[in-house]
Each structure stands twice: as structure tokens, then as C-alpha cells.
Amino acid sequence: MNHIRNFCIIAHIDHGKSTLADRMLEFTKTIQVTGGQMLDDMDLEKERGITIKSHAIQMEYQYQGQNYILNLIDTPGHVDFSYEVSRSIAACEGALLVVDATQGVQAQTISNLYMAIEHNLEIIPVINKVDMPSAMPEEVEDEIVELLGCDKSEILRASGKTGEGVENILNAVVERVPHPTGDDNAPLQALIFDSVFNSFRGIIAYFKVLNGVIRKGDNVKFFNTGMEYAADEVGVLKMDMVPKQELHTGEVGYIISGIKDAKEVKVGDTITHRDKPCQSAIEGFQEVKPMVFAGVYPIEPSEYENLRASLEKLQLNDASLTFSPESSVALGFGFRCGFLGLLHMEIIQERLDREFNMDVITTVPTFRTWFTTNWVTNARCTTFGIA
Numbered sequence: 001m002n003h004i005r006n007f008c009i010i011a012h013i014d015h016g017k018s019t020l021a022d023r024m025l026e027f028t029k030t031i032q033v034t035g036g037q038m039l040d041d042m043d044l045e046k047e048r049g050i051t052i053k054s055h056a057i058q059m060e061y062q063y064q065g066q067n068y069i070l071n072l073i074d075t076p077g078h079v080d081f082s083y084e085v086s087r088s089i090a091a092c093e094g095a096l097l098v099v100d101a102t103q104g105v106q107a108q109t110i111s112n113l114y115m116a117i118e119h120n121l122e123i124i125p126v127i128n129k130v131d132m133p134s135a136m137p138e139e140v141e142d143e144i145v146e147l148l149g150c151d152k153s154e155i156l157r158a159s160g161k162t163g164e165g166v167e168n169i170l171n172a173v174v175e176r177v178p179h180p181t182g183d184d185n186a187p188l189q190a191l192i193f194d195s196v197f198n199s200f201r202g203i204i205a206y207f208k209v210l211n212g213v214i215r216k217g218d219n220v221k222f223f224n225t226g227m228e229y230a231a232d233e234v235g236v237l238k239m240d241m242v243p244k245q246e247l248h249t250g251e252v253g254y255i256i257s258g259i260k261d262a263k264e265v266k267v268g269d270t271i272t273h274r275d276k277p278c279q280s281a282i283e284g285f286q287e288v289k290p291m292v293f294a295g296v297y298p299i300e301p302s303e304y305e306n307l308r309a310s311l312e313k314l315q316l317n318d319a320s321l322t323f324s325p326e327s328s329v330a331l332g333f334g335f336r337c338g339f340l341g342l343l344h345m346e347i348i349q350e351r352l353d354r355e356f357n358m359d360v361i362t363t364v365p366t367f368r369t370w371f372t373t374n375w376v377t378n379a380r381c382t383t384f385g386i387a
């Protein structure tokens with residue numbers, strides 16, 4: 001456990017988190033240098049140049065003659081995906097707070113920082129993009145000192161483009177981020193922070209072990225749903241999934257247990273052993289509060305059940321999506337979906353189309369205003385999604 005560091009990268013949108021993470025993966029030889037964005041592996045992410053999903057990946061790093069395991073989680077910067085950030089933070093002990101040297105501290109820098117501080121993460125401030133001619137590292141340094149109340153000497157400088165400063169960042173992670181704590185001999189308690197549907201292998205849940213050990217073949221129970229499974233495969237997340245015999249306290253990994261029904265896996269649930277369960281579940285995550293609502297209807301009414309199954313699978317991978325059945329005289333049966341923002345809504349529509357081949361009609365969104373709980377409704381109905 002003393003040689004594990006779990007940390008995430010947080011920042012405002014486009015401040016260079018994923019680029020910097022790619023450089024770290026190259027430096028630690030986790031991936032070969034191939035150019036392009038490695039961590040943003042979804043087509044949609046590549047096309048738009050933004051991160052949509054948090055991405056966990058393990059690196060091995062040698063520092064002062066010792067081998068360390070660094071579990072990194074790259075997070076999205078856009079406010080619509082901030083639920084991804086909040087869940088990633090729960091799996092970490094430290095955070096790199098990246099600030100663009102040309103732009104300085106921005107809204108999401110601050111809100112993501114607060115989330116990290118709330119979870120008692122060790123913050124390592126990093127000024128990125130120092131290679132750019134318009135970089136103002138001194139000014140940004142002052143902003144960070146004001147924000148964090150830290151010493152200037154604690155602020156690192158780096159460039160995701162040239163790779164400058166990447167080694168210093170990795171060293172600082174080892175030196176400053178506390179190792180995970182927990183009891184390897186206690187009953188198993190592992191927090192599910194993400195999941196994904198795989199058409200060949202069923203549902204894969206990503207977790208962090210807070211106490212105890214999980215082994216391949218163990219009989220496990222999901223605390224909140226009460227469902228029991230056999231751990232067919234457990235392992236760690238490198239560029240691909242790497243199977244392991246066991247995962248100990250402090251480690252981050254995945255479990256495949258043949259679950260086919262998306263409703264059985266809840267992000268925030270606790271995995272424990274069937275025969276030697278823990279006393280209580282780990283406190284999960286805050287409920288999401290959708291800000292934008294829209295009806296999503298299948299173009300073919302017969303596709304209604306398929307749409308439900310697709311939304312359930314999508315929800316596994318995007319815990320901030322909410323939906324409930326509704327019907328309309330004009331459009332028939334569909335779902336009222338809640339999103340964190342307009343970009344989120346657009347991305348869900350795209351993912352329904354690309355990943356599940358669902359053609360849908362989306363009604364004009366309604367908004368939850370920040371000031372009141374009233375709805376600003378718009379009764380008009382148009383067809384997004386089918387151009």
C-alpha cells in the first residue's frame with residue numbers, strides 16, 4: 001500500500017489535462033508514443049477534442065530506487081460532466097490542479113478544486129502550456145497562490161506539448177500524495193465508481209478497494225442491491241484490462257462477474273464478500289441534479305423497449321443520466337430524460353445513435369433554473385437528432 005498513489009487530474013475545460021496525462025503515460029512507458037490523443041479514446045471525444053468520460057489508467061514508476069504504482073484518472077473539464085469528476089475524486093488521495101498558463105484560473109478550476117478539497121485530497125498545482133508564447137506563468141502563479149494559499153515553490157510548471165516538467169509532476173505525486181489507507185485484513189469494502197457495458201463480457205464495474213482483498217473466483221455481494229455473483233475476473237486498468245489474481249486495499253481495478261442486467265449495477269454501491277460481509281456500505285455519491293430535461297422518443301414505436309435497454313446501458317457508463325417513462329399524444333411512448341446541460345444532452349443523443357443505433361426524436365428541452373425550482377417550459381416540439 002505504501003507504494004500506491006491514486007490521483008486525478010482536474011482543471012477547467014481545455015487546460016490540457018488529457019494531453020498532460022498522455023505525456024505521463026509515455027514517460028512511464030505505459031503506452032508507446034503514437035501521437036494523437038490516447039486517453040480520449042471515444043470517437044466523439046476525438047472529434048470534439050473534449051473529454052466526456054473520466055478515464056482511469058495505471059502506470060508503473062520508479063523513484064529513488066523504489067517501484068511505485070500510480071493510478072491516474074483523467075477527468076473532463078466541461079461543467080456538464082462534473083459528475084464524472086466528483087466520482088473520480090472519491091477514488092483518489094490526490095489531485096493535480098492544472099491551470100492553463102495563457103488563461104489562468106477559470107470557473108471550473110475553482111469548482112473542481114472545491115470538490116477535491118471537500119474530499120481532503122492533496123492538491124498539486126500545475127501550470128500547463130508554458131511553451132506557448134502567450135503564457136503568463138508569473139501572473140498565473142500569483143492567482144494560484146491567492147486561490148490555494150500555498151507557497152510558490154509548490155507550484156509546478158509543465159507543457160503537455162513538449163513534455164517539459166512531466167518528470168517533476170510524477171515525482172511530486174510520489175512525494176506529496178499520501179498513500180491509500182485501509183485494512184487489508186478487514187472484510188472487503190470496494191467502492192464502485194464507474195461501470196461500462198461490454199456486449200461480449202457483460203457489465204464491467206470499476207472499483208477502488210477501501211478495505212480487504214478481492215480475489216478471482218470470490219463470491220461477492222453488491223451491498224445495496226443485495227445481488228450475489230462470482231468474481232469471474234478481476235484486474236487492473238492499463239491501456240487494456242489486465243487480469244490479476246487479487247487486488248488489495250488501496251488498489252483500483254475492475255470486476256467482471258457475468259452481470260447482464262444494467263439495473264443490477266449502481267455506481268456508488270459497495271462490493272463485499274458473500275460469506276464475510278462488511279458491516280456497512282461505503283457512503284456512495286451525491287445524487288445528481290439534472291438541469292435540463294427533454295423527452296426522448298423512438299422514431300419507430302416498436303423500438304420502445306430497445307430504447308429503454310439502450311438508456312439503461314448508457315446510464316451504466318454515465319451515471320448522471322436520469323430517465324423515466326412518459327408518453328405524448330403526438331409521439332407515443334418514450335422517456336423523460338434529465339441531463340446536466342445542453343452539451344450533455346447532445347452527447348447522449350449522439351451516443352444513442354452511434355453506440356446503440358437508436359434513432360430518436362428529442363423534444364425541446366426545459367430548464368431547471370438556478371434561482372427557483374419552477375420549470376421554464378417550452379411547449380413547442382421539434383425534432384433534433386434527425387437531420
Ligand SMILES: Nc1nc2c(ncn2[C@@H]2O[C@H](COP(=O)(O)OP(=O)(O)OP(=O)(O)O)[C@@H](O)[C@H]2O)c(=O)[nH]1
Nearest residue numbers: 013014015016017018019050051077129159160161
Ligand atoms: N501549446 C500547447 N498546447 C497544449 C498543451 N497542452 C494541451 N494543449 C492543447 O490544448 C488543447 C486542449 O487539450 P486537452 O488535453 O484536450 O485539454 P483537456 O483539459 O483534457 O480538455 P477537456 O478534457 O475537454 O476538459 C489541445 O488542442 C491540446 O493540443 C501544452 O502544454 N502546450
Ligand SMILES: [Mg+2]
Nearest residue numbers: 017018050051
Ligand atoms: Mg481531456
